[in-house]
Amino acid sequence: MNDLAFRLRDARATLSAVAVFVALFALYTLNHPAGFSANVVQTAANKGVLLAFVAVGQTFVVLTAGIDLSVGAVFILANCLASVVVTGSPGAVALGVAAVLGTGLACGLANGALVVYGRLQPIVATIASGAIYFGLALALRPEPGGDVDSTLADAVTGQLAFGVPASAVVLLAVMLLVWVPFRRSLIGRAVYAVGSAEASAYLSGLPIRRARLLAYASAGLFSAMGGLMLAFFTYSGEASASNASTYTLDSIAAIVIGGVSLFGGAGSAVGAVFGALIFRTINDLLFVFDLDPLWQPLFLGLVLLGAVSLGSARLLRLKNRLELFGS
Amino acid sequence: MIEPPTAPAAAGRTPPLLALSGIAKRYGATRALDGVDLDLRAGRIHAVLGENGAGKSSLIKCMAGVVRPDSGTMALDGAPVRFADPAAAAAAGIVCVFQELSLVPDLSVADNILIADPPRRFGLVDRRAQRRRAEELLARAGAGDIHPLALVRDLPLSRRQLVEIAKALARGPRLLILDEATSALTARDVASVFRVLKDLRRDGLALVFISHRMGEIAELADECSVFRNGRNVATFPAGTRTDAQVVEMMIGRDEAHAYPPKPPPVPRDRPPVLEARRLGWAGRLHDISFALRPGEVVGLGGLDGQGQRELLLALFGVLRGLTGAVLVDGREAALGGPADAKAPRNGIALIPEDRKTEGLMLPMSVRENLSFASLDRVSRGGVVDRAAEARAVDAMVGLLAIKAADLDVPVASLSGGNQQKVVLAKWLMTRPRVVLLADPTRGIDVGTKADIYRLLRRLADDGAAVLLYSTDYAELIGCCDRVLVLYGGRVVRELEGTAITERALVSSALNMDGTEAA
Amino acid sequence: MSAPARRRFDPAVATAFGCIVALLLLGSLYSTRFLSPDYLLQQLQVGSFLALVATGLMVVVLLGQIDLSVPWIVTVGGMMATAAAGHGPLGAALAIPFGVLCGVAFGLFNGLGVAYLRVPSMIFTLGVDAVAQGLMVLKTGGSAPQDMATPLMRDLATGRALGPVPNAVWVWLLVGTATSFLLSRTTYGRAVYAVGNREAAAYLSGVRTRRVTLAAFALSGGLSALSGALLAGYSGKAYQGMGDGYLLPAIAAVVLGGTSILGGRGTYLGTTAGVILITLLQSILSVVQMPDAGRQVIYGAVILAMLLLYGRGAKIGA
Amino acid sequence: AGPKVVSGPSADAQCFVPWTDKTKFFQYAKKPGPYRIALANGFIGNTWRIQMIKTAKAYAEQPEIKKQLKEFKVVSTGDDIAAQISAVNNFIDSGYDAVIIDAQNPTAFRSAVKRAQAAGVVLVAFDNTLDTDEAINVNVDQEGLGKYWGEWLAKSLPKGGDVLEVRGVPGTSVDTDRHKGLQDALKASGKTFSTVEVVGKWDDGTAQKVSADAIAVHKHFDGMTAQGGSTGMVRAFLDAGAPLVPAGAETENGFRKLCLEDGSKGLSCASGGTGPAQVAVAMKTALAALGGETVPQSIRLPLAHVEAPDFKAGVNTFPDQTDNFFVGNAFPTCGITFTAQEIMGRSEANQ
Ligand SMILES: Nc1ncnc2c1ncn2[C@@H]1O[C@H](COP(=O)(O)OP(=O)(O)OP(=O)(O)O)[C@@H](O)[C@H]1O
């Protein structure tokens, strides 16, 4: 195998997510009455970017072989907080944005501390911390409302030159700023290594605690970015418990579709972004295909189940049953 | 902290690079280390020998900062040191190739080799430079054929071992410790690793080398220390004691590691219990036919990786898409999986290659592991009869002299050799008629090895057929009535009786007759 | 040589029971009624729905898997049982078994996906949950099924046939004893722990590991559905979304009870403790007058505190 | 182009009742029919919503409505507010003439409202309406509903007392509005009431459990009220053998059945709310607006309510029907006369 082959192999999961997205989105826009227009793309981008942020956050944690079931609650907390503080003078707005992101980061760090120093099992630690974060959101926003700075909100959710959706550009910028350096940093390597083989990572002298902390902190930060985008998209905040759990579960579905391994150590946030976009586009197909409303939930369930089961086709090629068990 | 080395002693004995004194470490009731003193010097290879569970791995884990000793001191270049974690030890120049590999399977070879300290630019990993370094280091470890971008996950165990060595070299160690680093290697790879180690000695490194293979120690070591029950019982210059003396020190009794005598050959016309007919699989096994008769110990020889493991897995029903037939008692056996293979009608047992991932459920108790494969023998209608279970387990613990503080401790807390005995015992409890073994003495001390050899012979005498794959030629010669030599997934030679010699094994392993290379 | 107790005293379980007592004492500062037998029996009664779900989930968790399809399988159990009751007296008689059977069917489907297709359970069961929801929406909207509980269902959930103890608690006791026996005394139980620890080793020991997994998911599905049928009895009817509040508390209960989410470790007694803990915590918080925001925060904080007390993993490098 | 603000009254003043006398009136540019109308529903996992969607479909099938419709499309986007906003945007961009919304969040649709106005699309929200005066809202007065329960309780409990209040889903405006209405009314009565609040999440099972807890701990209540989950609340009293006390709650058939059966045992009830058929009123409003008729920006629906002793089997309470549907699915003033049974079909038992 030459270098290219190795590189392709590494990127295979991500590339296939990209390909599936392009195909689905083409199917969607081809059947959309408004076609591949700037508005349609903008709408899809705004909706997709929210989940993409949360999914990227989840990716960091899942790479360490953990799971964060509080991402949805942090997302909602950020949304509610933004609806309170991202308003007023430009200075106040900037400060508000910083406060929202800082809060997300703090929630994530707290999760990380529970897992790293508290040595708690992530799944239940984040169920519990999620309840706390949701409680805080509810305290901030006992009922929906708020008035998010609309200049900024419109700018971030609107269209740029040539109808390019601004939200997608924001996502792209964040990914370039965060993911690319992360992937080439030692701590990034440690995140992958912890998820792949924790004991080996420790024996190799990698900073495994810092890696875990960073992963959970990033999950909080990215979920908060998602919540902030939601505030920009809706100009308001709402402490919706069902929305919180929807985003948590959808983020898991999205990253799996995007090729991130739930066992840790493999996958990329780029894949997760496209996984999120695929997931959203599947939902959009409801819009272009004329399905009876009572059949719609079943349709979505079946497509989701099908999408996550696709990977098992490889099993048919497996000749040594031991390989079924992975490592 | 660490002080610069004092002026090198001009003449006579150099002062130790690392000096241990009074190191002790307990695990619950087990004294893994009990007041160990040891001096390690630059430019010397120091071999550490000892039975399984003697404390060798515990010792080096203390040196490498993996575990913290309960008491005792370590001095590096004369100055006392304590290591908080492996990274701290590595920073001080103490690097270890652990018995349990420390590679990360989902990262590339290059990432692994330079895992904690890659070349960087602007704070980020410089992948190009890293790759160049990795290539150099692989070449130095005698593994230039491994692609630096390959995932470790995709490499066979023996290759991973070489990557591990390259990784250790990358740290620029002053003291390099190898804990049974050669146990998974083929003879050829061992030779190249030895060349590397000798180079390093010449470069002035201190080396610690742990192995159960006496031959390797004879070839390599300058000094030897023998451990028993957590104590360093003797340290002496290499070559000053005979093998028999060393073994006696190790096991504390006068018992050379001997193979049990072989009985007269099993008559050719005795009906085979298991027969393979033209087995083929996935381009890795071709046209393999042979028969195993009750009472025989048959060896599988050849270079590592010639299909021996696959053959064992095939006979155990693990491989899908097998062609040809497996007959048990003359009838074709449908082996859909280990459950079928194990069923009394077939009575096949497999001692798998990797005890930690395939042989044992490490966190479960010794007792549960022992009885697990034969639970149906001690249960009625799916309900376990605990008294019957206890009887069966106790019998096995006695038979194999398994050393465990208590049968309810996790099997993970046993030493390697005792873990291996548990795997063996677990299968003996099923009263198999065919026993397949994949390199069962890897990393096993000589005393335990002898126990295992005797056991295999006894099984055969009791009417079982044994198929033993070993990477150790001496073992094949000492134990087997017949040896099938595999090359490229085919049986290229069958040796029998006195024809089983090292020379014959080596030449047929290399397929020197060039019969039917694949 | 006599065999020592196979599983020794488990500090996690003991602490969990300690926390239960502490919680009650704390509650009694608000109202001494929290210590009355009435209240406690009633907690056990409503706790039994969670307990059934947690029991099945625990077996799945012991395998190192998870079952996120709980919410809608609970609903399937309730809705299919009551729907069966719409088909004459025979239907009414078979209502509960039929509901449970439907749950088992969904569970088997989960098991097929996880064990045979080897899709990670966290995602496959999520998909199955969505499918179950789709089917139930379709069924409610399409055929307007009968959704009233049968007298037997009502009786099982709310009646007290034997003394002051609610029937639902007897059901819990029965299922719990059976599960505890299954896990600790049978070959199947051993296999569950073994698969949870190291599936490859269990497989090479001649265990049909896929069937073990399949059976565990079927059990989980069946017990979730049974819980749904009882819940329908409790409410007098089955309805959309009746399983909503059961998933996360069940996971929390199982883990609070000392079962490792990674599989292979945990005892049924612990799960029992976990269920009681969660039930009490929810109940006490619900009654103590406080804005919901505060309840959420305290709920999360108490669970974290208890986990920190005893649910901690081993320290690496120790 | 948005609607013109005109003066009232509306064409169908009987049905399109303005919220207050200050409510403004809209007139959209008249468009030729038949129309393409879309319903963007959010969450679908409860009977109310299923009943609502079936009502919408049935209404669209009525001959005189059908001929005005070129297309009637329904999409349920689930809990996710962003998905619902996107669906509305997509409907607007796809040239639908009117979009009807049961909004997941009342404050979130500002951009969609703008987009609709720019495109000249009629936007009608119902049930969970929008916090805007730039789109049409059709709703029951949620605060008024709470007030209705509160006033009835105050009347039924001359001495005041302890009231169990089972609340809805926290964080929603429907819950806070109803709560506020209730509390204000109790306070306004001048009597001393103390309420014990529990969170029933509009779900019968949850409501029953938390009510049971409250009963076990507080032992005695003088009155009870629930918004959704009413049946569960009353069952908790029955199961605990607690004395039955006046109950002000929603319109679930199950609740009314209990009111009918146990009326003699002291369960005196007020059942008020509004049925899922309000979706039909929303559709009717959209059609009127598209036809260029004058409509109020905010339409007040009549409360469908029944108090003891007026519960009558077969009239406003249906003993042999399921507990799960919301009675009072008709809005006769709007010519919408479905009964819930027609919509949900006959139960399997009766087939
Ligand atoms: N983590 C642990 N917990 C409990 N006991 C342990 C642990 N690690 C080692 N031991 C015990 O300490 C003793 C020494 O073990 P160690 O692994 O050092 O032996 P060893 O000489 O390396 O054996 P081998 O040749 O089999 O590898 C053994 O009795 C072992 O069971």
Ligand SMILES: Nc1ncnc2c1ncn2[C@@H]1O[C@H](COP(=O)(O)OP(=O)(O)OP(=O)(O)O)[C@@H](O)[C@H]1O
């Ligand atoms: N990983 C898999 N994914 C999809 N199908 C599979 C997988 N493994 C096996 N199957 C299918 O399941 C069936 C049984 O498989 P197989 O031949 O491996 O049986 P087995 O190992 O004896 O199973 P068991 O031990 O459960 O009885 C076959 O139809 C096979 O194609």
Ligand SMILES: O[C@@H]1[C@@H](O)[C@H](O)OC[C@H]1O
């Ligand atoms: O108005 C509410 C409706 O939106 C919800 O779906 O069901 C309960 C009703 O009270």
Ligand SMILES: [Mg+2]
């Ligand atoms: Mg060792």
Ligand SMILES: [Mg+2]
């Ligand atoms: Mg060893």
